[in-house]
Amino acid sequence: MNLAIRDIRYHRGRFILTTIGLGLLLGVVISMGGIYRGLSADALAVLESTRADIWVVQQDTNGPFAESSRIPEDSKYRIKSVPGVAEASPLSFQTIQIERQGKPFRFFLIGYDLNGLGGPSEILAGRDIRQKHYEMVVGKSMKMGIGEKIHLGLHDYTIVGITGKVVSSGGDAVAYVSLADAQDIQFKKDNDAIRNDRERIGDNLAGIRILSPVQTKYLKQNIAAISESTHTVNTVVARLMPGANLHEVQERISRWNHFHPISAEEQIRIMTKGMIEKARMQIGLFRVILLVISAVIISLIIYTSTIDKIKVIATLKLIGAQNRVIIGMILQQSLLMGVIAYFIGYGLILLTYEKFPRRIVLEAFDLQVLFVIVIVISMGSSFVGIRKALKVEPAEALGG
Amino acid sequence: MGEIKYAIEVENLTKIYGKGVTAVTAIADATLQVKPGELVALLGPSGSGKTTLLTSIGLINEPTHGKVVIDGTMVADEGWVPGLDLKRLRREKLGFIFQAHNLIPFLTALENVMIALEINHMTRKEATVRATELLESLNLGHRLYNYPSALSGGEAQRVAIARAMANKPKVILADEPTAALDTENGKNVMALLKKLAVENNSAILVVTHDHRMVEGFDRIFHVNDGRLVN
Ligand SMILES: Nc1ncnc2c1ncn2[C@@H]1O[C@H](COP(=O)(O)OP(=O)(O)O)[C@@H](O)[C@H]1O
């Protein structure tokens, strides 16, 4: 006869309430694990959807996600000419905040070469960008429709397609425009600013006595052109030819000045180690704390329910019940509490995880590990109760 | 092995609680024998040492001096005989009945009897049959699935008697089994014990402080200040 279940059935109120409470706690533990996995997945989403082998960024930086990086757009020609490189495309990344329905709304804008790498990996509705200007593809999570317009910089951009659930490393929705548009949005100054800059350059040059008027005019044109140029990108990504040696290609690019070629694998390491490591430790710490709280709750409940059963335990001992009968009763209650709470928590998250503001990724491995931890905690938590029970003397069954 | 003459043999049993100046001699030099099928009462005022004697015989209170033999097995000789499995002896040879019925509150009447059988290695099926029969024989057939809290005092005590009888023990020890009952129910319980002693050939030792309850007992011992008087 299973004493554990019969006791629980008789005292169901306390058991159910405690187990639901524990279930909520374990639900939070599960969701935190899922949030961490989600952070990882989000952090790597743009990286992975680009499917590049090498990310060439500004020297001494780990860009373009972890640090800012700027390189000239035309470096793509040099990179493409490296033996082993099949394709090289410039990409521009920027975070943009606009006002939408009276609320700030942030998204991550990717500018890509329409014939190159880094564009939307799938189109769920509408079409790819075809015109060189003023067209836009947005992620589903931006919740915008085809034909809608967004005003960015100096122009309106029309949404022509909807892409999947790619998000930026910060979890923001992603939108795509042509590289030229992205550069305009990022760098192009309005006419007043241009006029001011030109005047300032003119004034400065006029102060230099040794320049002839012709030289001054020539310099002024050139400096203005450079300062108004938008042909800067954040990275040039490259895809290798089949069988090409990644190391050799990296080697060759890094020998040039001004560039840092990062392999996709290194890029993943930079993202996970650098950007989400802290989040991982933070979330990990919270999970440990919550698990400790769960252990304390189970211990407390099992201990108090053992205290309530002292007379029952003494009676069992008196009529000759083996220790395993008594240990079994306590241990099974503890395990039942832990296991049921685990499934309550799991069920809860399964029903709600899609409604969380950040992505939650439930990995079978994480869930299994947590299950084992819950079992271990339940067994450990029953220890105090069991120790108490084993100390009970059969004579305690006598008397009132 | 010859016929066992006594179910309980106690020889010069002394129980001293504590040590030194605080030592209390609860039972001094008690000697008694109970035959199978005999119904014996220990009568005495509160604090006289009745429970101490009963629990020393019942393998839950180690005697300080003297011998205890249960159903032919020497269990105590100047303290417990080493190497005995006291729990096993308790579940195979002894049945206990208490003042408070001591039923397990989260088990039904039937389960309270079954648990005694199951810990003694009876299968659930056999235990169900035996426990049901026992309870029916004690007129509790209509109470099988009730929890103790739903039983009257007399009913609960009869379930406790069924539990004590479940493994057909050679010895039944009852500590004030009628104290929580009214006179009529108390007398019924005593009559039931008498009947069981005869039917099962068990030795039954009943502790009570109520002399009205000891009618029809085979023998009565008086306990006074730790001394046993015939
Ligand atoms: N566990 C114990 N420790 C110390 N003294 C005890 C203990 N149990 C009983 N006594 C003492 O032994 C004496 C006999 O007690 P008990 O056997 O319970 O008497 P009765 O059952 O006749 O009322 C009493 O003086 C009591 O205080």
Ligand SMILES: [Mg+2]
């Ligand atoms: Mg007593």
